[in-house]
Amino acid sequence: MPIQSINVRNQFKGKVKEIILGDVVSEIDVVTPFGIVTSVITTRSVRDLGLEIGSEVLALVKSTEVSIAKL
DSSP states (O other): OOOOOOOOSEEEEEEEEEEEOOSSEEEEEEEETTEEEEEEEEHHHHHHHTOOTTOEEEEEEETTEEEEEEO
16 A cells, blocks of 8 residues: 555554554564664554564654554
8 A cells, every 4th residue: 555645644664573462452663773673562453454573664753652554
């Protein structure tokens, strides 16, 4: 799914370093050129996005949340 445009200004390309799966939510660590960004997303979203160690992603950072988009 290509990302056409998005209004989140803080976007960091990176690769998934670690995934800690939980029953409902999971923790995703993403290595970016600026350091590690951590996101907590639903475990269902981890599966739906097909995230795994090494997946290229885009971390979208708003003031209160970090979202993940698979590249």
